[in-house]
Amino acid sequence: MTLREREQFSWMDLLWLAFLAGLAILPPIEEIHKQFILLAIGVLQLLEGRLIAYFPTRGRYYAVLLKILLATLLIDHTGEVAITSSYYPIYYLPVVTAAIYFGPWGTLVWTAIASAAYCSYLYPAIQQYELTPSAITELTIRILFFFLAGVIVNRFAVENRRQTRRYQVLAEELEKTNRRLEQIQAEARRSERLAALGQLSAGLAHEIRNPLGVIKGSAEMLQQKLQDSNPLASELASYISSEVNRLSALVTRFLDFARPQHLETAMHSVADVVERALKAVAAQWTGPAIEVERKYESDVPPVPLDENFCEQVFINLAQNAYEAMTDGGILRVTIRAAQRDRVRGVEVQFSDTGPGVPEELREQIFNPFVTSKKSGVGLGLAIVSKIVDDHHGALRLEASSGQGACFSVFLPEAGSAAEPSLSRAVEISGE
Helix, strand or coil: CHHHHHCCCCHHHHHHHHHHHHHHHHHCCCCCCHHHHHHHHHHHHHHHHHHHHHCCCHHHHHHHHHHHHHHHHHHHHHCCCCHCCCCCCHHHHHHHHHHHHHHHHHHHHHHHHHHHHCCCCHHHHHHCCCCCCCHHHHHHHHHHHHHHHHHHHHHHHHHHHHHHHHHHHHHHHHHHHHHHHHHHHHHHHHHHHHHHHHHHHHHHHHHHHHHHHHHHHHHHHHHCCCCCCCCCHHHHHHHHHHHHHHHHHHHHHHHHHHHCCCEEEECEEEHHHHHHHHHHHHHHHCCCCCCEEEEEECCCCCCCCHEEEHHHHHHHHHHHHHHHHHCCCCEEEEEEEEEECCCCEEEEEEEEECCCCCHCCCCCCCCCCCCCCCCCCCCCCHHHHEEEEEEECEEEEEECCCCCEEEEEEEECCCCCHHHHHCCEECCCCC
16 A cells, blocks of 8 residues: 555445544543543544655654553553553554564564563552562463464564565566567668668669769760860869769668678787777878777677678777867777676667757657768668668667767677667667
């Protein structure tokens, strides 16, 4: 039962209030203190949920302690000799309460405290009366029943809490499984669209490449023949040739995205491949100064990968980071052993200090033709994602701790593969 449920008034509350009222009208009815104590017990029981909600850590202690005090006061006012009071079963109330809220040891401790409170009236009784063996036996039976009731109730309470935790864990697992199923379904639909788009791109690229070759050859011939006689026409022909080269490069990227990739995997050190990619990007970079910070763990195992394709992945991620930092900045590259969903492998992170990926593009950043660059066509990350998928890895856009973007590539060890639903994922939560 939750605290919110305890705070709600139900017909069961009316029932035990009626039982308390029945005790109040039974002898000794002339003892007004008894009625006030029973009223206090009823109010405490009614407000117990609010007490525990107001004091989340100490409320249950207060509740049991107050019930012990009220029970002790009640038997003091309901018998000529308190320890012989017929109202002694009132101690079952704090004992059962402790059994519900605490574990086995806590139940035993609180039951011992309640028993000690009850036995505290033994000393005044023996000052006036003789403590016979039958009285000792009766007292022992009552105390043992306190412990027996506490242990039995606690056993059911502990088992109920254990079952509740099991159901919570099961519910969490089911929720996690449902999310994965939704991701897999979305990934399957997306893969179907990408496959159709890839086939269309491949067909268009092949159809476009042939006339582009004719246009380029014709432009070069015109440029050579008109170079001296008509400089303007020759210059226009050179423009045609350069634009054809740009279109040809675009067509090549279309084909790279559309054609099936045949990987030649072997065991390689990820750090060596990343270093070659960083050197290649730094050698071609002509923009503002970029500082590269490396954090490579020493115990990173080799993984099966295709050197050329993975180098293309790291070159693209590093180049994107360089181009994002238009005023210079820091590129942090981290390589470490990692595990995702019980799959061991190597994780590579590229984190820059640029403006980051716009929020509206985070979910579509790995889709073809989605880009934040003014001159980009949006195929770079789509190709990178395809290569990582073919390695049975996972590519994610992580939430960086500060400004900038953070892309991570996870490559599984030999004999393991990341779940398909993890590929091309956008991770909103940070590490």
